[in-house]
Amino acid sequence: MTRPMIARAAPLLxxxxxxxxxxxxxxxxxxxxxxxQPAEKKDAGGIRGCVVAADTGRPLRExxxxxxxxxxxxxxxxWTDALGCYSLTNLQAARYVVQASKLAYATLQxxxxxxxxxxGTPVQVSDGKTVPNVDFWLPKGGVxxxxxxxxxxxxxxxxxxxxxxxxxxxxxxxPRAFPHAPSARKTNDLGRYRLFGLPTGxxxxxxxxxxxxAKKPAEHEGLLSTYFPGSRDLTAATRLLVTxxxxxxxxDIVLAAAPPSRK
Amino acid sequence: xxxxxxxxxxxxxxxxxSAHSNRRHTSSAQxxxxxxxxxxxxxxxRGRAIEVSSNRPMRRVVVSCVPDEGQTIETTTxxxxxxxxxxxxxxxxTLRAHRSGYLASPARAKTVSPRPMPIDVAxxxxxxxxxxxxxxxxxxxxxxxxxxxxxxVNARVTARRWLFTGAGRRLQVVAATDTDDLGEYRLxxxxxxxxxxxAVHPSSAAEAIRTVSSYRFTADYxxxxxxxxxxxxxxxxxHVSWAYFPGVPTAEQAQRVEVRExxxxxxxxxxxxxxxxxxxxGTVLDPRGRPGIDAMVTLTSAGAEPFTVGAMTTPARSxxxxxxxxxxxxxxxxxxxxxxxxxxxxxxxxxxxxVVGGEDIGNLNLVTIGAGEPFRGRIRxxxxxxxxxxxxxxxxxxxxxxxxxxxxxxxPTSSLVRPDWTFELTRIQGLRLVRVDxxxxxxxxxxxxxxxxxxxxALVEIDPSAPxxxxxxxxxNQPTELSGEVxxxxxxxxxxxxxxxxxxxxxxxxxAPRFVQLERxxxxxxxxxxxxxxxxxxxAAVEHVEETEWRDPEFLARLQPLATPVTVKDGARASITLxxxxxxxx
Numbered sequence: 001m002t003r004p005m006i007a008r009a010a011p012l013l014x015x016x017x018x019x020x021x022x023x024x025x026x027x028x029x030x031x032x033x034x035x036x037q038p039a040e041k042k043d044a045g046g047i048r049g050c051v052v053a054a055d056t057g058r059p060l061r062e063x064x065x066x067x068x069x070x071x072x073x074x075x076x077x078x079w080t081d082a083l084g085c086y087s088l089t090n091l092q093a094a095r096y097v098v099q100a101s102k103l104a105y106a107t108l109q110x111x112x113x114x115x116x117x118x119x120g121t122p123v124q125v126s127d128g129k130t131v132p133n134v135d136f137w138l139p140k141g142g143v144x145x146x147x148x149x150x151x152x153x154x155x156x157x158x159x160x161x162x163x164x165x166x167x168x169x170x171x172x173x174x175p176r177a178f179p180h181a182p183s184a185r186k187t188n189d190l191g192r193y194r195l196f197g198l199p200t201g202x203x204x205x206x207x208x209x210x211x212x213x214a215k216k217p218a219e220h221e222g223l224l225s226t227y228f229p230g231s232r233d234l235t236a237a238t239r240l241l242v243t244x245x246x247x248x249x250x251x252d253i254v255l256a257a258a259p260p261s262r263k
Numbered sequence: 264x265x266x267x268x269x270x271x272x273x274x275x276x277x278x279x280x281s282a283h284s285n286r287r288h289t290s291s292a293q294x295x296x297x298x299x300x301x302x303x304x305x306x307x308x309r310g311r312a313i314e315v316s317s318n319r320p321m322r323r324v325v326v327s328c329v330p331d332e333g334q335t336i337e338t339t340t341x342x343x344x345x346x347x348x349x350x351x352x353x354x355x356x357t358l359r360a361h362r363s364g365y366l367a368s369p370a371r372a373k374t375v376s377p378r379p380m381p382i383d384v385a386x387x388x389x390x391x392x393x394x395x396x397x398x399x400x401x402x403x404x405x406x407x408x409x410x411x412x413x414x415x416v417n418a419r420v421t422a423r424r425w426l427f428t429g430a431g432r433r434l435q436v437v438a439a440t441d442t443d444d445l446g447e448y449r450l451x452x453x454x455x456x457x458x459x460x461x462a463v464h465p466s467s468a469a470e471a472i473r474t475v476s477s478y479r480f481t482a483d484y485x486x487x488x489x490x491x492x493x494x495x496x497x498x499x500x501x502h503v504s505w506a507y508f509p510g511v512p513t514a515e516q517a518q519r520v521e522v523r524e525x526x527x528x529x530x531x532x533x534x535x536x537x538x539x540x541x542x543x544x545g546t547v548l549d550p551r552g553r554p555g556i557d558a559m560v561t562l563t564s565a566g567a568e569p570f571t572v573g574a575m576t577t578p579a580r581s582x583x584x585x586x587x588x589x590x591x592x593x594x595x596x597x598x599x600x601x602x603x604x605x606x607x608x609x610x611x612x613x614x615x616x617x618v619v620g621g622e623d624i625g626n627l628n629l630v631t632i633g634a635g636e637p638f639r640g641r642i643r644x645x646x647x648x649x650x651x652x653x654x655x656x657x658x659x660x661x662x663x664x665x666x667x668x669x670x671x672x673x674x675p676t677s678s679l680v681r682p683d684w685t686f687e688l689t690r691i692q693g694l695r696l697v698r699v700d701x702x703x704x705x706x707x708x709x710x711x712x713x714x715x716x717x718x719x720x721a722l723v724e725i726d727p728s729a730p731x732x733x734x735x736x737x738x739x740n741q742p743t744e745l746s747g748e749v750x751x752x753x754x755x756x757x758x759x760x761x762x763x764x765x766x767x768x769x770x771x772x773x774x775a776p777r778f779v780q781l782e783r784x785x786x787x788x789x790x791x792x793x794x795x796x797x798x799x800x801x802x803a804a805v806e807h808v809e810e811t812e813w814r815d816p817e818f819l820a821r822l823q824p825l826a827t828p829v830t831v832k833d834g835a836r837a838s839i840t841l842x843x844x845x846x847x848x849x
Contacts (some may be wrong), residue, residue: 154323
């Protein structure tokens with residue numbers, strides 16, 4: 001019984017530092033769905049809690065809550081209801097990592113605080129007990145916005161822009177970067193882009209003209225893939241620190257132009 | 264409707280002899296023609312792109328040049344707005360210009376018109392000043408919220424407009440985008456028109472449909488839900504949410520958003536509502552008409568919400584071969600069934616398309632056809648041997664009710680032509696029109712025969728139990744041709760107009776291009792309409808036609824009293840002068 005109590009301290013801390021003093025969501029869980037727990041098997045436990053948006057303090061609906069107990073190979077998931085609350089029952093006794101995720105929001109483990117650098121705390125489920133108050137204050141994911149222009153300063157639409165994860169290197173190795181998959185977006189007709197839902201971390205921003213996704217690659221003729229702010233080479237690119245809940249604006253990229261050839 | 268067609272009679276000033284009796288090709292002429300084909304490649308087209316509001320040259324405009332035969336050539340305008348397309352053979356070329364966020368039309372067009380004008384290049388000749396005027400396109404932006412007022416991220420937002428196809432008037436998706444983390448969207452590259460804006464909740468689109476299993480209504484789908492999800496599905500509310508601006512369930516009810524060139528229409532905000540979509544159900548039958556059990560049935564959206572949902576007809580759940588999709592969004596769909604006949608899956612196949620409105624659709628029967636009964640035919644000419652290779656041709660069996668819908672799916676509706684000029688198609692059923700794609704510009708289909716019957720413009724009934732083996736397509740190198748010019752109100756030659764040629768018999772109107780064609784003038788103001796089937800026609804020269812309006816029977820009916828009657832005779836070429844008199848706005 002001591003473990004859940006320890007685990008509870010983390011969301012309270014998050015509550016204080018991210019959203020200020022508002023009512024603890026767990027109270028809503030109790031008033032919102034009293035007695036909704038189905039009859040449980042004697043040997044099974046459960047986890048329940050609520051999720052609140054860190055920026056607005058409002059309950060977050062349709063958050064995917066996943067519980068993972070690698071030791072016994074159990075993965076279960078559910079979603080928060082209209083009051084932002086969830087409940088998982090019939091869980092075998094084990095230590096569970098509880099994780100909340102929602103589109104455009106940071107994915108957090110229970111007890112994890114990206115601002116404080118604290119990592120997640122597993123939740124111990126014992127036979128016949130439901131662990132309450134496994135709550136989350138979810139910040140929005142990081143956002144990078146800007147414009148892509150060509151060598152003449154004109155906006156370029158339909159350019160694929162991606163946040164690239166930085167791969168740690170050692171010694172003389174060249175730095176490398178891989179696309180952070182869900183972040184890819186194309187520039188609109190005004191050359192603007194907006195990457196969102198980024199986990200806290202360091203990124204390069206990479207613009208790819210004439211990508212396969214572009215319908216009319218010929219409109220990008222003579223334009224080359226470029227890292228922010230305007231480099232073909234990763235070593236000359238600017239690395240951006242993105243924090244969940246933050247928005248980096250004016251990350252404008254000047255596309256490199258190929259040397260003139262034909263005509 | 265902004266612009267209506269011409270008033271006043273379109274007058275036939277001259278209708279020259281229709282019989283063009285001398286044969287165009289002798290065998291020596293044939294050889295000369297071959298030589299001409301190979302040698303006359305010194306032609307060129309040059310021009311500029313000008314941005315209208317600033318009257319300055321525009322760079323980075325993609326100019327694509329589609330020849331009557333062969334590959335599309337693309338180039339891009341330079342910093343001076345100029346482009347050049349070289350090494351062209353003599354012939355007719357269709358030029359389009361494109362730049363994202365803009366609309367480009369031929370400079371001589373009076374309005375912004377997406378329909379290009381043809382350019383005729385003489386052997387070794389250069390056509391200068393094929394210029395384009397470029398204007399900023401329209402855009403629609405707004406914000407999407409759900410029924411709780413929360414922003415919807417990654418909602419798919421679409422703009423639809425009425426377009427006409429051979430299958431009728433349809434609200435078709437012309438632009439699509441996704442909302443960002445603020446729920447905001449921007450639909451761009453829009454031509455001036457009124458649009459119906461709709462949005463679909465991403466969980467509806469991505470999860471509910473692509474993986475039906477994650478939803479509560481899964482139980483209604485005859486598929487087994489993945490075990491990992493189990494009973495938790497029940498704890499989630501079903502969010503099958505969509506809406507059209509300003510918050511109505513069907514596109515027809517939507518408030519239209521008027522867009523003009525260069526205008527950004529913002530504030531098109533609306534909320535999605537959880538709705539129950541109409542259901543789709545039917546039965547799969549095997550090639551012998553018995554219940555199709557163990558068939559894989561897939562339902563694929565033909566619209567901008569790309570998704571496929573599948574179901575199996577299992578002996579336990581549907582011994583009668585029936586299937587049921589409890590809900591879909593209103594829109595166009597293609598339904599296919601693969602049936603296990605022998606040991607392998609997909610031995611028998613069926614596909615059909617349909618449009619779902621607000622009502623449930625039931626009794627969709629899919630009679631599958633085995634692969635063993637091909638539809639066979641061959642191609643021959645009416646005289647001269649063909650001066651091209653058969654491998655450039657495709658024989659298509661067009662379903663008049665579904666138009667081009669099936670073409671978007673990997674469903675076999677066309678066949679390559681073999682070196683011996685035969686073709687073979689399997690797994691086709693129903694009433695079809697026979698069409699040939701890939702013909703050189705100076706060749707056309709003269710007739711299609713089935714045994715002794717002429718089926719050129721008739722629907723061939725393809726019944727898998729009575730396979731057809733004797734379909735013959737006869738080609739001619741003397742297609743019919745109507746050409747001429749159009750005089751404006753002051754008897755000057757009009758340079759910007761559209762000529763609509765349509766059969767006097769309105770039952771033929773769905774069948775373009777054999778019975779209905781729209782042509783615009785070349786750089787000299789002359790029009791040329793090739794390949795109409797012989798028969799009685801009406802011709803009208805109008806100043807402006809909405810993109811696909813000329814396929815609308817109502818539009819043609821309104822043109823009818825204003826049009827000039829012309830008889831097109833087999834293999835004949837005729838020249839005609841039409842009159843264009845002003846324009847009336849109603």
